[in-house]
Amino acid sequence: xxxxxxxxxxxxxxxxxxxxxxxxxxxxxxxxxxxxxxxxxxxxxxxxxxxxxxxxxxxxxxxxxxxxxxxxxxxxxxxxxxxxxxxxxxxxxxxxxxxxxxxxxxxxxxxxxxxxxxxxxxxxxxxxxxxxxxxxxxxxxxxxxxxxxxxxxxxxxxxxxxxxxxxxxxxxxxxxxxxxxxxxxxxxxxxxxxxx
Amino acid sequence: xxxxxxxxxxxxxxxxxxxxxxxxxxxxxxxxxxxxxxxxxxxxxxxxxxxxxxxxxxxxxxxxxxxxxxxxxxxxxxxxxxxxxxxxxxxxxxxx
Numbered sequence: 001x002x003x004x005x006x007x008x009x010x011x012x013x014x015x016x017x018x019x020x021x022x023x024x025x026x027x028x029x030x031x032x033x034x035x036x037x038x039x040x041x042x043x044x045x046x047x048x049x050x051x052x053x054x055x056x057x058x059x060x061x062x063x064x065x066x067x068x069x070x071x072x073x074x075x076x077x078x079x080x081x082x083x084x085x086x087x088x089x090x091x092x093x094x095x096x097x098x099x100x101x102x103x104x105x106x107x108x109x110x111x112x113x114x115x116x117x118x119x120x121x122x123x124x125x126x127x128x129x130x131x132x133x134x135x136x137x138x139x140x141x142x143x144x145x146x147x148x149x150x151x152x153x154x155x156x157x158x159x160x161x162x163x164x165x166x167x168x169x170x171x172x173x174x175x176x177x178x179x180x181x182x183x184x185x186x187x188x189x190x191x192x193x194x195x196x
Numbered sequence: 197x198x199x200x201x202x203x204x205x206x207x208x209x210x211x212x213x214x215x216x217x218x219x220x221x222x223x224x225x226x227x228x229x230x231x232x233x234x235x236x237x238x239x240x241x242x243x244x245x246x247x248x249x250x251x252x253x254x255x256x257x258x259x260x261x262x263x264x265x266x267x268x269x270x271x272x273x274x275x276x277x278x279x280x281x282x283x284x285x286x287x288x289x290x291x292x
Contacts, residue, residue, distance in 0.1 A: 119206075124214055175212050
């Protein structure tokens with residue numbers, strides 16, 4: 001039991017750490033670069049934490065939602081200078097985290113995606129569709145919440161989708177690297193870390 | 197780790213593995229890699245590889261016939277080494 005709790009704690013820390021790190025990169029690397037190109041724009045053209053959000057919710061379901069809720073709320077709180085009150089910000093953080101769930105169900109209802117019944121596993125292309133719709137819904141939510149226009153909808157959608165694509169590719173390459181590394185050191189510490 | 201978490205990670209892993217294969221980053225075995233290398237050494241200007249000369253290449257000489265043909269079949273399925281359609285002898289086209 002203690003082992004399970006320990007693993008859960010590591011998982012939550014890893015998810016939160018990844019979300020925060022990518023958020024830091026998005027704010028401190030992407031935003032300055034896009035400001036040089038496009039000037040002051042609402043939204044981030046490569047919003048990497050969106051990838052963590054979608055992958056965590058796809059993989060862990062409601063657990064992923066709960067694990068990311070504190071960091072998502074924290075993130076929205078930091079946007080408080082955008083003329084919104086805290087209740088609205090918390091509601092928006094929750095709704096933003098719900099976007100992948102809603103997208104998944106809309107696409108399933110429209111029969112665009114057909115997950116395998118036992119595991120609800122998706123084809124990676126279907127997962128991309130979820131990411132695309134989720135980015136769009138999220139952008140609608142943010143532009144309504146922060147009183148922005150159509151240009152911002154496009155900007156945020158592109159940012160969310162690109163962020164998801166980059167994280168999806170990075171996750172694929174990381175898993176590939178771990179497989180090779182485990183193959184190289186069958187009895188080393190990597191074998192323990194990369195058993196998944 | 198509880199079973200639900202294990203299932204969750206298995207789901208993600210399978211999706212990413214499928215993505216890896218479909219975007220062309222799937223792994224090739226040591227035998228397939230040896231066949232590709234040997235084919236690259238003897239390929240002519242038109243990309244054609246003769247099966248007889250491929251089999252006689254040094255890295256493949258020690259390989260069992262079943263492993264060799266399994267590798268050829270697998271590379272064919274992945275469109276890396278495809279059989280020439282209008283050839284009476286067994287020639288292949290290297291597309292890797």
